[in-house]
Amino acid sequence: MNKKATLLDQAAIGRALTRIAHEILERNKGPEDLVLVGIQTRGVPIAKRLQQKIEGIEQVTIPLEEVDITLYRDDLAHASDNQEPMVQPVKLGTDLTNKNVILIDDVLYTGRTVRAAMDAIMDAGRPAQIQLAVLIDRGHRELPIRADYIGKNIPTSQSEVIVVELEETDDYESVDIYENE
Numbered sequence: 001m002n003k004k005a006t007l008l009d010q011a012a013i014g015r016a017l018t019r020i021a022h023e024i025l026e027r028n029k030g031p032e033d034l035v036l037v038g039i040q041t042r043g044v045p046i047a048k049r050l051q052q053k054i055e056g057i058e059q060v061t062i063p064l065e066e067v068d069i070t071l072y073r074d075d076l077a078h079a080s081d082n083q084e085p086m087v088q089p090v091k092l093g094t095d096l097t098n099k100n101v102i103l104i105d106d107v108l109y110t111g112r113t114v115r116a117a118m119d120a121i122m123d124a125g126r127p128a129q130i131q132l133a134v135l136i137d138r139g140h141r142e143l144p145i146r147a148d149y150i151g152k153n154i155p156t157s158q159s160e161v162i163v164v165e166l167e168e169t170d171d172y173e174s175v176d177i178y179e180n181e
């Protein structure tokens with residue numbers, strides 16, 4: 001892969017997440033009834049940062065849960081692009097009934113990972129709402145899914161790849177765009 005540009009550095013990632021924390025509080029009229037759900041891998045540290053930022057603003061710790069989505073290849077499928085994100089069995093410690101769930105991931109692309117995560121959340125309870133927060137929306141949706149909170153919109157071609165690196169998972173902090181050769 002050939003790196004084309006850095007889209008967000010550490011400071012820009014921090015500013016985007018601070019803005020999203022404020023937007024979540026404004027849209028939901030405060031922190032009551034919120035539950036954050038991070039999608040593995042990098043949605044989880046992003047969710048933890050949003051939890052900390054909201055705590056800094058409101059002095060309230062919002063419950064945080066995780067869902068783990070993996071690519072599942074149907075036995076009947078032969079092409080690699082027939083892999084479908086599937087959720088691992090989850091047991092959420094928080095009762096989601098009547099809660100406003102904020103689902104959080106690093107990159108939104110086809111929307112298939114988010115769909116699988118929503119399945120897991122709906123299996124675990126009956127939230128009042130599910131809202132979606134992503135650091136990067138790169139377009140190319142294959143499902144009717146949109147984000148409510150977006151760090152940065154990056155129009156991309158199909159041959160490009162967005163790589164998010166975070167201190168917690170990668171010991172480095174950057175969002176870069178690559179050409180997939």
Ligand SMILES: O=P(O)(O)OC[C@H]1O[C@H](OP(=O)(O)OP(=O)(O)O)[C@H](O)[C@@H]1O
Binds near residue numbers: 040041085105108113
């Ligand atoms: O909208 P989609 O087309 O589903 O793509 C978005 C997903 O792809 C990436 O996950 P990846 O499968 O690379 O797993 P990882 O986050 O654990 O590295 C990214 O972190 C999103 O979860």
Ligand SMILES: O=c1cc[nH]c(=O)[nH]1
Binds near residue numbers: 164
């Ligand atoms: O470009 C992409 C597409 C999906 N997921 C990523 O992390 N990057």
